[in-house]
Amino acid sequence: GAVVSQHPSWVICKSGTSVKIECRSLDFQATTMFWYRQFPKQSLMLMATSNEGSKATYEQGVEKDKFLINHASLTLSTLTVTSAHPEDSSFYICSARDITADSGNTIYFGEGSWLTVV
Amino acid sequence: GQNIDQPTEMTATEGAIVQINCTYQTSGFNGLFWYQQHAGEAPTFLSYNVLDGLEEKGRFSSFLSRSKGYSYLLLKELQMKDSASYLCAVMDSNYQLIWGAGTKLIIKP
Numbered sequence: 001g002a003v004v005s006q007h008p009s010w011v012i013c014k015s016g017t018s019v020k021i022e023c024r025s026l027d028f029q030a031t032t033m034f035w036y037r038q039f040p041k042q043s044l045m046l047m048a049t050s051n052e053g054s055k056a057t058y059e060q061g062v063e064k065d066k067f068l069i070n071h072a073s074l075t076l077s078t079l080t081v082t083s084a085h086p087e088d089s090s091f092y093i094c095s096a097r098d099i100t101a102d103s104g105n106t107i108y109f110g111e112g113s114w115l116t117v118v
Numbered sequence: 119g120q121n122i123d124q125p126t127e128m129t130a131t132e133g134a135i136v137q138i139n140c141t142y143q144t145s146g147f148n149g150l151f152w153y154q155q156h157a158g159e160a161p162t163f164l165s166y167n168v169l170d171g172l173e174e175k176g177r178f179s180s181f182l183s184r185s186k187g188y189s190y191l192l193l194k195e196l197q198m199k200d201s202a203s204y205l206c207a208v209m210d211s212n213y214q215l216i217w218g219a220g221t222k223l224i225i226k227p
Contacts, residue, residue, distance in 0.1 A: 007212055037198065038158060044153070046160040109207070111214035 003027050004096050006110035013084055013117055020080045021113045023094030024056035029074035035067075038091045038112070050077040084117040091115075120144045122218035124206050129224045130196055138204050138221045139153065146211020150169045152180050152191045153205040155220070161205055195215075200226045 005024045023033055031052045036044040046071050049057040056069035065089075068080040068093045077096075081088055094110045120141045130136040142150070149168040153161035165173055167182035167189060179192040193200055206218040 041166050042165060043163040044160045089200060109217040114213060
């Protein structure tokens with residue numbers, strides 16, 4: 001079964017509103033989580049690296065004030081898309097790094113969240 | 119439950135051919151993806167199969183058999199830079215991605 005879970009799977013919001021997507025590691029603690037955006041049949045675009053207890057590290061070109069990331073616990077990171085616009089409509093995927101010795105730093109991916117801004 | 123299986127690790131020789139298999143059991147099917155991921159980098163899209171058969175793209179080919187719940191990624195003329203993890207992911211009936219654990223491919227000279 002899934003070890004990283006995203007919620008919601010699907011969300012529709014009105015232009016100008018904010019929407020929050022959660023990423024949870026179910027069976028392990030994750031000090032580091034990653035947020036990606038995926039366009040159809042394209043590579044995952046890394047948006048930011050979320051570090052538990054500290055500020056996220058954003059990739060060049062990603063607006064940190066628009067895509068707010070909070071990693072308040074070792075099992076939960078949230079991505080909030082603020083003042084959403086139709087061009088923010090996309091498939092958002094998170095991943096989490098399992099740093100336990102047995103896992104060998106394995107990264108697990110979430111199921112993804114479809115955001116449609118109308 | 120939903121499940122994606124692929125080998126944990128494979129080793130191959132530079133210049134050779136390697137086939138990475140992926141079997142899946144999911145609730146519905148809306149396509150199968152293969153990604154390449156180098157350590158510390160985001161996954162790179164390699165292929166997308168939704169119909170049975172072989173899709174060829176340069177040195178990489180991907181095959182799908184929906185009736186068998188089976189896919190493989192074929193890499194030809196292996197180069198050292200092909201050393202990476204290869205991820206198989208299936209999009210289920212809810213358009214959610216179900217991920218395999220990835221296959222670490224080690225290329226030896």
